[in-house]
Amino acid sequence: MRADDPFLSRYAHGxxxxxxxxxxxxxxxxxxxxxVSLAGGMPFTAALPFDVVGDVMSxxxxxxxxxxxxxxxxxxxxxxxxxxxxxxxxxxxxxxxGDVVVxxxxxxxxxxxxxxxxxxxxxxxxxxxxYVGALSAFSxxxxxxxxxxxxxxxxxxxxxxxxxxxxxxxxxxVKFLYTVPNFHNPAGVTLTDERRDRIVEIARRYDxxxxxxxxxxxxxxxxxxxxxxxxxxxxxxxxxxxISKTFCPGLRVxxxxxxxxxxxxxxxxKEAADLCSSNFAQAVAYRYFxxxxxxxxxxxxxxxxRERRDALLDSLxxxxxxxxxxxxxxxxxxxxxxxxxxxxxxxxxAKAITARxxxxxxxxxxxxxxxxxxxxxxxxxPPPDRIREGVRRLAGVVEEELDxxxxxxxxxxxxxxxxxAGPAGWGGVQ
Numbered sequence: 423m424r425a426d427d428p429f430l431s432r433y434a435h436g437x438x439x440x441x442x443x444x445x446x447x448x449x450x451x452x453x454x455x456x457x458v459s460l461a462g463g464m465p466f467t468a469a470l471p472f473d474v475v476g477d478v479m480s481x482x483x484x485x486x487x488x489x490x491x492x493x494x495x496x497x498x499x500x501x502x503x504x505x506x507x508x509x510x511x512x513x514x515x516x517x518x519x520g521d522v523v524v525x526x527x528x529x530x531x532x533x534x535x536x537x538x539x540x541x542x543x544x545x546x547x548x549x550x551x552x553y554v555g556a557l558s559a560f561s562x563x564x565x566x567x568x569x570x571x572x573x574x575x576x577x578x579x580x581x582x583x584x585x586x587x588x589x590x591x592x593x594x595x596v597k598f599l600y601t602v603p604n605f606h607n608p609a610g611v612t613l614t615d616e617r618r619d620r621i622v623e624i625a626r627r628y629d630x631x632x633x634x635x636x637x638x639x640x641x642x643x644x645x646x647x648x649x650x651x652x653x654x655x656x657x658x659x660x661x662x663x664x665i666s667k668t669f670c671p672g673l674r675v676x677x678x679x680x681x682x683x684x685x686x687x688x689x690x691x692k693e694a695a696d697l698c699s700s701n702f703a704q705a706v707a708y709r710y711f712x713x714x715x716x717x718x719x720x721x722x723x724x725x726x727x728r729e730r731r732d733a734l735l736d737s738l739x740x741x742x743x744x745x746x747x748x749x750x751x752x753x754x755x756x757x758x759x760x761x762x763x764x765x766x767x768x769x770x771x772a773k774a775i776t777a778r779x780x781x782x783x784x785x786x787x788x789x790x791x792x793x794x795x796x797x798x799x800x801x802x803x804p805p806p807d808r809i810r811e812g813v814r815r816l817a818g819v820v821e822e823e824l825d826x827x828x829x830x831x832x833x834x835x836x837x838x839x840x841x842x843a844g845p846a847g848w849g850g851v852q
Contacts, residue, residue: 738757
């Protein structure tokens with residue numbers, strides 16, 4: 423927020439508190455051709471079958487052009503909602519299209535749900551680290567975000583229970599638990615089946631609604647998609663989905679699957695926000711998933727991302743010093759890197775940009791100042807050779823910073839609780 427903004431005193435309190443994310447601020451720099459960007463999580467849309475996409479769009483205009491270019495209903499195209507129900511069956515969900523609300527990506531869903539449930543001062547519990555877009559959406563409603571740590575098995579249910587118990591004893595009502603259980607952004611980890619059962623039970627015990635955000639569930643590199651939390655508890659889990667990672671992010675098509683009472687109010691909020699989602703985008707999404715071999719394209723996307731994940735992990739093992747650790751994702755877009763405790767990823771970023779490589783500092787993914795010794799690397803967009811070059815450049819920056827620490831006698835062994843983000847050594851092995 424600009425200090426010299428002449429309208430500052432007129433803004434709502436929630437608007438005044440909003441700031442640009444470090445990821446957005448990075449885009450202008452990272453887009454320069456000489457920079458290897460391991461920062462943004464942009465899907466590799468060049469791998470999509472453009473002939474198919476063109477055919478779908480042509481068919482929409484040829485067969486339903488006037489309707490596709492018209493306003494639509496606030497809940498979304500009924501045909502698309504049924505197709506989305508079919509997609510969710512691959513993740514163990516059995517639902518009705520009547521309980522689905524189509525949104526402008528799952529990001530709008532986050533905003534609408536926060537608006538629905540949160541008053542200033544309310545408490546949201548979220549993983550630490552957590553998706554920066556969710557933290558941004560929540561911040562405008564002036565909520566308190568309480569983080570619960572992750573480890574290699576995902577959200578820690580014992581620490582979740584302890585945190586909910588503490589908040590209950592303090593008389594604070596938690597509005598919901600926000601979680602990304604599959605191929606987490608930014609941590610890359612996936613919640614185990616045993617923990618999924620426990621977290622659903624804990625949320626029920628403390629009467630806390632779960633918001634399950636699942637952008638990456640269909641992008642696993644090994645086996646079938648994990649069974650969702652929503653499949654375990656249809657009455658206490660609100661599920662958020664998107665086609666941005668499996669088809670076209672530019673269409674801005676996401677959805678919410680919720681209990682009927684929430685769905686009814688969500689439609690009212692959706693209509694107040696934008697009247698309706700794009701009929702044209704919904705028609706394209708419907709035809710693609712209903713009439714074309716989308717699973718074949720999805721397999722190709724998985725192969726692309728698996729190759730890039732492997733290039734990143736191999737390069738990290740080859741180039742980074744042994745003091746650095748990281749996660750080993752089984753799907754999705756991201757690797758979460760832990761630096762030695764005295765290194766500050768945000769302070770180090772300027773040197774990285776000078777070395778022509780970009781990443782996202784870990785503090786972006788916390789609402790409370792944690793994460794300074796972590797950073798997120800994304801492998802979804804650059805080709806493998808650029809990923810390897812980016813890691814080589816990053817390794818040079820890290821080595822330079824470590825040399826400075828050694829010279830100052832400031833390089834210390836990891837503590838038992840590094841930065842509040844899990845047990846010592848969490849983040850991978852060499």
